Amino acid sequence: MQGQSIVRLEDTTKIYQQGKVEVRAVDGLSLNIGKGDFAALCGPSGSGKTTVLNLIGGLDFPTSGKVFLEDQDLTALSRSQISVIRRDRIGFVFQAYNLIPVLTAYENAEFVLKLQGVSKQECRDRVMAILNEVGLEGLENRRPDEMSGGQQQRVSIARAIVTRPAIVLADEPTANVDSTTADTLLDIMQQLNKDYNITFFFSTHDQRVMDRAHRLISLLDGKIETDEVRR
């Protein structure tokens, strides 16, 4: 863990109701993610990886316990306040890219900046810079259905980091791409982590991601099984 804490989970539990059965997806979890971390959350399916990411990202609320992002208690915020936090402080990279199909690569990357009300010129400067950074120069006018999976995931990464968030939450970002593309995407994210000290937190099954992570947290049945810091 590096420097100050970006994310802090305190005795967090998330229970889902599946019919009449109670599923304890996260079970009394406490966790700190530091600024500039390149950390990965691994574990078998159903171990609670995505639920933890959703709780940190303010997409879901814990049944008990607290979730802090930059010392702000997300469990105490309203839906609209959380949506502002997500817009300004969190970047998301999804397994299925989840780009907006009617927007070009440029517009997808620009989307959150527009929600923030950033000026047109500043949007242009920042989006073009970030698209160059992720290797998409010349493809800015393509729509998602005109790009490969790898290219789409690059746009997704660009969209996640263009707002200079406190943390990027990446849910299985390499699951839908071939190994060469996966390596390239990881190179990009690692470089961004190194150059701009952006915090990345992955949930993954992919050994390549685990190998590159500076911190590897293993989950089992909603609890931390191991927490290994590699540097």
Add this chain to the structure above:
Amino acid sequence: MKLGSMAWRNLWRRKRRTLITAISIGFGVMLAVTFTGSGDYWYTNMINAGATMGLGHITIEPHGYNQTPALDKRLLNAGQIRKHVLTMPGVSNAIVRIMGQAMFASASKTIGGMFLAVDPAQESPDQNLLLRSLIQGQLFPGADGRGIVVGSKMAEKLNLRIGKKLVYTTTDVSGEIVSEIARVTGIFKTGVSEVDGALVLLPINSVRAILHYDDEDATLVAVTVNDQRYAERIRDKIAAAVGNPLREVLTWKQTQTELAGIITMDKSGNYITQVLIGLLIAAGILNTLLMSVLERTREFGVMMAVGMSPATLFKLVLVESFWLALIGLAVGIVITAPWYAYLHYVGLDFSGAIGKDYSAGGVLVDPIFRIRLYKESIIAILTGVFSLTLLSGIYPAWRAGRTPPVESLKAM
């Protein structure tokens, strides 16, 4: 990327569906134009035709005459009133007349009926349906003041022809029975059997003489206006200008209650039909927008995950329905314009089905189905269809912003 531009692109993701919905909105415009246009045309025609049957759009008459018409109720200085009213804005004409009941006897038979005493100098065919409907002879060609123009059915019943004599008996200003002889100078046929069988035209000066009225006296001043829709507003102005406790100023709705009732009932039926059609079309639009929202649940989840607020998402879907409304109106105008032009200028001839002499509320109805639209009706249709489409978008828009992103992201 502006919300409007994004909504526009979203709309064209399913071109066929958008076009079908736009066409259904356009069809709604066409139906609304047809129903409203037929109302605007028929009601105006019937009201204007009714106004030329004696009483005008507005009638100035002695107080109480409308409830119990009797010739002892006189409108004094009717000529002066007429001159004043003719100077008022919105008034196209004002005519002094005497209307009353009488018995009409020929050599063979006697029947009851109504007379309308008119001044040939003030009358013209466009202001008087009976003159417009003359089929034989003319209006009082001689100067002897003994002319009479009768309806075709009355002529038939009394066995009258041009030049035949007729005696009419009525009561004068004092309630005394008075009689006069007249010679048939013309026969009219309006097609309305109550009019053709019971109404006659007489010269006003002769009638004044036998009723013992003064030169300026009459029972009514029939006022016609340029646009019947403003009759009540003009009535109020006339009442303010010439009204007094001895006079009443009434609109056609008060003097021709049967016609007013028919129009009110028809309008109500027309509105109900239009509301039902509107609801059917709104249900179609709602279905389209709801489907388009439900199939994008995951996409909306992503938008909210990256920071779009539920309120902005609500706006996005609402802007989509705004565009749909605009496209629908454009389609509506394109498909309705030739339909409107045909019905306005040519019309559909229903005389084979209802006959040429079809009347309602004592007024002859044109058997050609035509439409016309007032500016207010055009604005009402466009606003109504536009609002209905926007309203249909509210529930899908609300639903889009309501689903928590974590649930939306799970959607396939």
